[in-house]
Amino acid sequence: MPETPGAPLLAIEARALSHLYGRRHGLAAVDFAIAAPGLIAVTGPNGSGKSTLMRILAGLLRPTGGAVTVTRRGAPWPPEARRLGAGFASPDVTLYDEMSVTENLLFAARARGLGAPPQAVEAALAEMRLTPRAGDRIGVLSSGWRQRARLAFALLGDPDMLLLDEPGSHLDDDGRGVVESVATARARERLVVIATNDEREWSLGERRIDLAGGVGRPH
Amino acid sequence: MASAGSTSRAVWAVLTKECRSEWRTRYGLNAALLFAVTTLVTVSFAVGQLPDRTDLLSALLWVVLLFASLASLAHTFVREIDGHTMTFLRLVASPTAIALGKLLFNLLFLLLLEIVIVPLYLLLMGGPAPQWGRFLGLLALGSVALAAATTLVGALIAQTRGRGALFAGVSIPVLLPIFAAAVSGTRAQWEGAAVGGELRLLAAYAAAMLAAGLLLYDHLWED
Numbered sequence: 001m002p003e004t005p006g007a008p009l010l011a012i013e014a015r016a017l018s019h020l021y022g023r024r025h026g027l028a029a030v031d032f033a034i035a036a037p038g039l040i041a042v043t044g045p046n047g048s049g050k051s052t053l054m055r056i057l058a059g060l061l062r063p064t065g066g067a068v069t070v071t072r073r074g075a076p077w078p079p080e081a082r083r084l085g086a087g088f089a090s091p092d093v094t095l096y097d098e099m100s101v102t103e104n105l106l107f108a109a110r111a112r113g114l115g116a117p118p119q120a121v122e123a124a125l126a127e128m129r130l131t132p133r134a135g136d137r138i139g140v141l142s143s144g145w146r147q148r149a150r151l152a153f154a155l156l157g158d159p160d161m162l163l164l165d166e167p168g169s170h171l172d173d174d175g176r177g178v179v180e181s182v183a184t185a186r187a188r189e190r191l192v193v194i195a196t197n198d199e200r201e202w203s204l205g206e207r208r209i210d211l212a213g214g215v216g217r218p219h
Numbered sequence: 220m221a222s223a224g225s226t227s228r229a230v231w232a233v234l235t236k237e238c239r240s241e242w243r244t245r246y247g248l249n250a251a252l253l254f255a256v257t258t259l260v261t262v263s264f265a266v267g268q269l270p271d272r273t274d275l276l277s278a279l280l281w282v283v284l285l286f287a288s289l290a291s292l293a294h295t296f297v298r299e300i301d302g303h304t305m306t307f308l309r310l311v312a313s314p315t316a317i318a319l320g321k322l323l324f325n326l327l328f329l330l331l332l333e334i335v336i337v338p339l340y341l342l343l344m345g346g347p348a349p350q351w352g353r354f355l356g357l358l359a360l361g362s363v364a365l366a367a368a369t370t371l372v373g374a375l376i377a378q379t380r381g382r383g384a385l386f387a388g389v390s391i392p393v394l395l396p397i398f399a400a401a402v403s404g405t406r407a408q409w410e411g412a413a414v415g416g417e418l419r420l421l422a423a424y425a426a427a428m429l430a431a432g433l434l435l436y437d438h439l440w441e442d
Contacts (some may be wrong), residue, residue: 060309080437083310093310094303096236098243104307111232111311113225153307 004074010036010160010191012057016066019052026052029066032209036160039187041205042195048211050195054090054165057193059083072160082161084112087154090165097139101130101149104138105156114157124152129178143170151179162192168201180204226319229312233320237295238327246298247291247328255287255336259343268345276346277405281361281398283336288329292369293386295321296377305377309440318374318436322429325366333358346409353408353418360421361401367428368393374432374439396424 013033019026027049034040042050055061056068059079070077077085095104102121109117125131128148138146147170154162167179183192183204196202241248262279269275299305308317337358341349372389376382404417 058310060306080313084313088310090306092303092306095307096240096304097302098240099236103239107232107236108307108311111229111236111316113228153310 007071007074008035009073009189010077011071012068012191014066014068017053017056017063017068018065019049019056019061020064025049027056027063027211030209030211034191034193034207034209036191037187037189038207039183039192039194039205041202041208042193042211043197043202043208044211045197050211051090051092051165053209053211054088054163054193054195055092057082057161058086058088058163060088070161085159085161087156087159087162088165089150089154089163089167091169092165093150093153095138095146095149095153098137100135100137101125101141101152102134104149105153108153109156112157120157123158124155127155127178127182128152129174144172144175147171148175148178151182155182160190162186162190163195164192165195166198167194168196168198176200226313226316229316230319230323233308233312233317234323234327237321237324241291241324241328247288247294248331250290251287251328251332252335254290255283255332256339258283258286259336259340263343268343270345270347273346273406273409276344277402277409279344280337280340280405281401283340284329284332284361285365285394285398287332287336288325288365289369289390291328292325292366293373293383293390295325295370296373297382297386300377300382305440313437314374314439315433315436318370318432318439321373322366322370322432325370326362329362329366333362350408350411353414354405356418357401357404357408357414357421360418360425361397361404364397364401364421364425364428365394367425367432368397371428371432371435374436378440397421400424 012035015031016029017027017031018029030053042053044050052061056063057070059082062079070082099107102125105121105124106117109120114120125134128151130145130148130152133141133145138149141149151164151167154164162183164183168176171179183194186192194201194205202208299308312320369390372386372393376385376389379385400417400420404414407414407417
């Protein structure tokens with residue numbers, strides 16, 4: 001599909017978007033329209049569907065109700081392409097314990113076909129201040145360092161859309177500071193969506209999609 | 220749609236990741252070699268050499284190869300689910316690239332097993348000298364069919380409940396034609412008979428499993 005000159009780098013429109021896990025509500029109907037550049041916060045209590053929404057946006061989950069349209073430079077960006085092109089960090093993403101941080105990221109960069117994988121990995125490691133632990137196997141890292149490795153994976157290749165689900169979990173103050181600076185810097189040109197209940201994180205957002213009460217309301 | 224170049228890069232990345240993981244964890248290799256060596260040595264002690272029983276010899280070879288490899292082949296995808304690494308994998312490669320990478324790894328695994336098992340088996344069981352061209356052809360096509368079938372079944376059942384039991388139940392009817400052809404062909408080559416029919420059957424079965432996989436893989440693992 002050809003790209004449209006002048007179209008936003010990235011735009012997402014959700015109409016009555018919802019998801020059921022069997023008969024249980026994963027995400028109650030939500031409507032919103034967002035576009036790059038910008039930083040959007042998705043908030044809501046436990047079970048309101050933040051992670052479900054993030055998985056749908058990442059192309060990992062097909063919604064059972066409503067529709068979501070994602071376009072990149074005016075051309076549709078289908079779920080299978082988003083899965084391999086968006087940056088996504090979530091507690092669900094587990095890297096291989098038996099491989100080092102660098103090996104995991106190099107595997108991801110090569111499988112995704114990124115140009116110059118070693119340089120892409122080096123940049124992501126440096127951005128997350130993970131370089132000193134780059135050679136350590138994931139299995140021996142603390143939960144905080146593992147979270148940094150997840151976030152470094154999401155940053156690989158400087159994606160147009162960065163989806164961060166609970167990015168500050170397990171991180172110390174330094175780690176949270178890194179997340180804040182990375183997210184705000186990326187949001188100047190790209191689209192960053194953060195799902196969180198941490199006020200320090202959602203206050204970074206220029207807009208908030210609140211899933212509280214079962215129905216998402218753009219603020 | 221992914222280009223052929225990007226798919227082949229992803230397949231190669233998955234294959235090298237599988238090799239590295241197996242080398243680090245020895246998840247399947249040690250168990251497979253232990254089973255194969257123990258079985259061959261035990262049978263050899265119990266019945267001695269069987270140079271005239273090509274019927275038993277051919278069945279024993281494929282039974283040892285099947286059970287030695289099955290623990291690893293059956294768990295190629297289950298390991299990703301149990302280790303919670305499936306989401307990461309899905310985020311870096313298409314389902315087809317993942318399945319083809321794992322299929323190639325399964326083939327390599329079988330090749331490695333055969334390099335150890337076949338000479339040991341010939342030595343311990345004292346079978347007649349094989350007709351090498353036919354024998355290796357049967358081994359190669361039997362391995363491709365076995366790897367393609369187990370990869371397909373493993374991919375299909377990976378996200379089901381009770382996948383361990385399901386793998387056995389689904390695999391039995393899928394694997395039987397491979398073993399019937401492989402055992403029959405192995406026996407026939409020792410008896411100097413033609414094996415063209417068995418080779419064609421194995422090749423056709425492997426091609427059918429590969430084709431079914433290529434059609435199905437991209438529709439798997441959608442939550």
